[in-house]
Amino acid sequence: MASRVIQFREALREAMVEEMRRDDRVFLMGEEVAEYNGAYKVSQGMLEEFGSKRVIDTPISELGFSGIAVGAAQNGLRPIVEYMTWNFAVLSLDQILNTASKLLAMSGGQVGCPIVFRGPNGSAGQLGAQHSTAFENLYANIPGLKVISVSNPYDAKGLLKSAIRDDDPVVFMESEVMYGEKGEVPEGEYLIPIGKADVKRPGTDITLVSFNKMMKVALGAAEELAKEGISAEVIDLRTIRPLDWMTVLESVKKTNRLVIVEEQWPFGSISSELAYRIQKEAFDYLDAPVRRITSADAPMHYAPTLVAAYLPDIARTVNLVKESMYLNK
Amino acid sequence: MFVSTKTKDATRFTKETYLYWYELMLLLRRFEEKAGQLYGMQKIRGFCHLYIGQEAIAAGCMTATRPEDPFITAYRDHGLAIAKGISAKSCMAELFGKATGCSKGKGGSMHFFGHKERFFGGHGIVGGQIGPGAGLAFAEQYKGTDNVSLTFFGDGAARQGVIHETFNLAMLWKLPVVFICENNYYAMGTSVERTSNVIDIYKLADGYEMPGDSVDGMSPEAVHESVARAVKRAREGGGPTLLEIKTYRYKGHSMSDPAKYRTKEEVEEYKERDPIDYTLGKLQNEFQVSEEEIEKINERVKHEVEEAVQFAEESPFPDASELLKDIYVQKDYPFIMD
Ligand SMILES: Cc1ncc(C[n+]2csc(CCOP(=O)(O)OP(=O)(O)O)c2C)c(N)n1
Ligand SMILES: [Mg+2]
Numbered sequence: 001m002a003s004r005v006i007q008f009r010e011a012l013r014e015a016m017v018e019e020m021r022r023d024d025r026v027f028l029m030g031e032e033v034a035e036y037n038g039a040y041k042v043s044q045g046m047l048e049e050f051g052s053k054r055v056i057d058t059p060i061s062e063l064g065f066s067g068i069a070v071g072a073a074q075n076g077l078r079p080i081v082e083y084m085t086w087n088f089a090v091l092s093l094d095q096i097l098n099t100a101s102k103l104l105a106m107s108g109g110q111v112g113c114p115i116v117f118r119g120p121n122g123s124a125g126q127l128g129a130q131h132s133t134a135f136e137n138l139y140a141n142i143p144g145l146k147v148i149s150v151s152n153p154y155d156a157k158g159l160l161k162s163a164i165r166d167d168d169p170v171v172f173m174e175s176e177v178m179y180g181e182k183g184e185v186p187e188g189e190y191l192i193p194i195g196k197a198d199v200k201r202p203g204t205d206i207t208l209v210s211f212n213k214m215m216k217v218a219l220g221a222a223e224e225l226a227k228e229g230i231s232a233e234v235i236d237l238r239t240i241r242p243l244d245w246m247t248v249l250e251s252v253k254k255t256n257r258l259v260i261v262e263e264q265w266p267f268g269s270i271s272s273e274l275a276y277r278i279q280k281e282a283f284d285y286l287d288a289p290v291r292r293i294t295s296a297d298a299p300m301h302y303a304p305t306l307v308a309a310y311l312p313d314i315a316r317t318v319n320l321v322k323e324s325m326y327l328n329k
Numbered sequence: 330m331f332v333s334t335k336t337k338d339a340t341r342f343t344k345e346t347y348l349y350w351y352e353l354m355l356l357l358r359r360f361e362e363k364a365g366q367l368y369g370m371q372k373i374r375g376f377c378h379l380y381i382g383q384e385a386i387a388a389g390c391m392t393a394t395r396p397e398d399p400f401i402t403a404y405r406d407h408g409l410a411i412a413k414g415i416s417a418k419s420c421m422a423e424l425f426g427k428a429t430g431c432s433k434g435k436g437g438s439m440h441f442f443g444h445k446e447r448f449f450g451g452h453g454i455v456g457g458q459i460g461p462g463a464g465l466a467f468a469e470q471y472k473g474t475d476n477v478s479l480t481f482f483g484d485g486a487a488r489q490g491v492i493h494e495t496f497n498l499a500m501l502w503k504l505p506v507v508f509i510c511e512n513n514y515y516a517m518g519t520s521v522e523r524t525s526n527v528i529d530i531y532k533l534a535d536g537y538e539m540p541g542d543s544v545d546g547m548s549p550e551a552v553h554e555s556v557a558r559a560v561k562r563a564r565e566g567g568g569p570t571l572l573e574i575k576t577y578r579y580k581g582h583s584m585s586d587p588a589k590y591r592t593k594e595e596v597e598e599y600k601e602r603d604p605i606d607y608t609l610g611k612l613q614n615e616f617q618v619s620e621e622e623i624e625k626i627n628e629r630v631k632h633e634v635e636e637a638v639q640f641a642e643e644s645p646f647p648d649a650s651e652l653l654k655d656i657y658v659q660k661d662y663p664f665i666m667d
Contacts, residue, residue: 128376128440130439304646306434
C-alpha cells in the first residue's frame with residue numbers, strides 16, 4: 001500500500017474523519033474542538049466538514065458533557081469525547097468508572113456503552129504537578145474498559161479507528177509532545193486490532209517493554225546498547241487493557257530478561273502487573289529478576305532539574321539493562 | 330440579586346489609596362510584561378498565564394480586605410500573589426523554577442503559594458479551587474475568627490458543576506467567603522456567550538438565594554466598594570456573596586495562544602479603559618500629584634522588577650535531592666525506590 005509521512009495529530013484526525021464519514025452515529029465532543037480547531041489542532045477542519053451537530057464545543061464541564069456522552073452512547077450513538085488532557089478527565093471519572101464501565105454488567109448485557117474517551121496523557125515538559133499525571137494504570141484497573149496508549153502516527157490511526165468501531169468503552173491515550181511528530185501512514189484504510197502488542201525492534205539479549213512516549217526512551221536505550229553489542233528486543237504494548245502479555249512472554253522465552261520502561265508512578269503500575277504475569281508464566285525462563293523504570297514516587301515538580309530526576313531516561317535504562325545482564329561492576 | 334456598584338462619589342477615596350493602587354497595578358503590569366519577555370527567551374517554561382488587564386481586581390480587593398483574609402485562585406495567579414505580599418523576587422524565581430521561588434521552584438507559574446501571606450495558590454484544574462476556597466472560610470468560621478476568604482475563578486470555571494455544590498453549602502452554612510468570578514469574557518478561545526444560557530454569571534447566585542453583584546473590573550473603586558460590602562457582610566456572619574467582576578485580558582490565554590478568536594478593536598476598546606492609565610489620570614488631575622512623584626514610583630517599580638529578574642537569574646535550581654521532599658510531612662516516608 002502506498003504511504004505518506006504525516007503528523008501524529010493528522011493521523012488521529014484521519015481516523016476520526018474516516019469513521020465519521022462511514023457512520024453518522026459517530027460525533028466528536030469536547031472543549032475547543034470545533035471553532036478553535038482543537039487545543040492541539042487534532043480536530044482542525046472537522047467543524048467545517050461535519051458542522052456543529054457532529055463537532056461540538058463544550059463549556060469547561062467535564063463531568064457534565066461526559067455524562068451526556070455516556071447517555072448518548074447508551075441510546076444508540078457512538079461518541080468520541082476529547083479531553084484537553086487526561087488530567088481534566090479526572091472530573092469525569094465518575095461517569096467513566098461508575099457508569100460507562102459498568103453499564104453492560106449492571107443491565108445484564110442489555111445496555112452497552114460504545115464510546116471513545118481520548119486525549120493527551122502524561123507529562124509534557126515543565127507543566128507542574130496538576131498537568132503531568134500518566135493515567136494508564138489507573139484506567140487499566142477498571143474492568144469493562146479497554147485502554148489504548150499509542151506511540152506513533154501509524155498505530156494511532158489504526159487503533160483509533162478500531163476504538164471507534166468497538167462496542168465497548170475505550171480509553172485512548174495520546175501525548176501533547178508527540179502531536180507534531182511525523183511517521184509513515186498508508187494511503188488506504190487499515191485497522192489495527194485492539195489488544196495486540198508490537199515488536200518495534202527485534203533482539204536477542206533482553207526484552208524492553210514500553211508504550212506511549214516512553215517508547216522513545218526504550219528505543220533510544222536499545223540504540224545505545226547496540227553500540228555495545230547488546231541486542232535488545234523492544235515491544236510497544238499499544239493496548240494496555242487487555243494486556244498482550246503473550247507477546248512479551250514469547251520474547252522473554254528468547255531473551256530470558258525483561259526491563260519495563262513506563263511513565264506511571266511505581267505503585268500498582270503496568271510494570272507491576274506485567275512482572276506478576278511474567279514471573280508466573282515464565283519463571284523457568286528468567287535469568288534475572290524483572291526490572292523497571294517508572295516515574296518517581298511523587299507528583300512531578302516544575303523545576304527542570306526535578307523534571308529530569310523524575311522521568312525515566314535513556315541513561316538509566318541502559319544502566320538497568322546492564323544490571324539485569326550482570327554486566328555492571 | 331442585583332446591587333449596583335456604581336460609585337456615587339468616586340472622589341471619596343484618598344490620595345494615598347490611589348497612590349497605592351497605582352503602584353501596585355503598575356508593579357503587576359511590569360512584572361507580567363517582563364515575564365512575557367522572559368518566556369520568549371525560554372527562561373520561563375510550561376504554561377504561563379498573564380494578568381495584564383485585570384490589575385484593578387487585585388487592587389480593589391487588597392484595599393477592601395485585611396492581610397489575614399485568605400485568598401485562593403486559579404493558574405492566572407501572579408497578580409494576586411504579588412498583591413497579597415509575596416515578593417516579586419520570589420515570584421520571579423518561581424517562574425524560573427529556582428529553589429528560592431515562592432514554591433521552591435516546585436510549583437511554577439500556575440502554583441504560586443504564600444502561607445505566611447495567606448495566599449493559598451495557584452490551582453491548575455479549572456474550578457478546582459472553588460470548593461477549597463469555601464473550605465478556607467469554613468476553617469475561619471470554625472476557629473471563630475472574622476476573617477473572610479476571597480475565592481477567585483474565571484468565567485470558564487463558572488461552568489464547572491462544583492460551583493453549585495459549593496454555593497449551596499456555603500449558603501447553608503453561611504460561610505464567610507466572597508466568590509469572585511473574574512469574567513474576562515473568554516475561557517481560552519470560548520466566549521462567555523458560547524458556554525451558557527445564563528450570560529450574567531452573578532445570577533448563578535440566585536439559585537441559592539445568595540447575594541450576587543455585577544462589578545466594573547476596570548475600576549479599582551468599583552471593585553473596592555463591592556468587595557468591601559461583601560466582606561463586611563461575611564465578617565458579620567451574613568454568609569457568602571458572588572461578585573462577577575467584568576474585566577479583560579489584553580494578552581492571549583497563555584503564552585501559546587495567538588487569540589485569533591477576538592478582534593483588535595475589541596482589545597483596543599478595553600485598553601482605552603485601562604485601570605492604570607485611569608488611576609494615573611486621577612492622581613495627576615484630581616490630586617495634583619507631580620510628575621516627579623509619579624516618576625519616583627515608576628522608577629521604584631522598574632527597579633523592583635529588575636531586581637526580581639536578577640535574583641531569579643542568580644538563584645540556583647533545586648537540587649535533584651528535592652525530588653522526594655515535600656511529598657509527605659512525614660520525614661522518613663518509605664518511598665518506592667526500586
Ligand atoms: C478541568 C480543566 N479543564 C480544562 C482545563 C484547560 N484549561 C486551562 S485554562 C482554561 C480556560 C479557563 O478559562 P477561565 O475560567 O475563564 O479563566 P481565564 O483563563 O480566563 O482566567 C482551560 C479550558 C483545565 N486546566 N482544567
Ligand atoms: Mg476567562
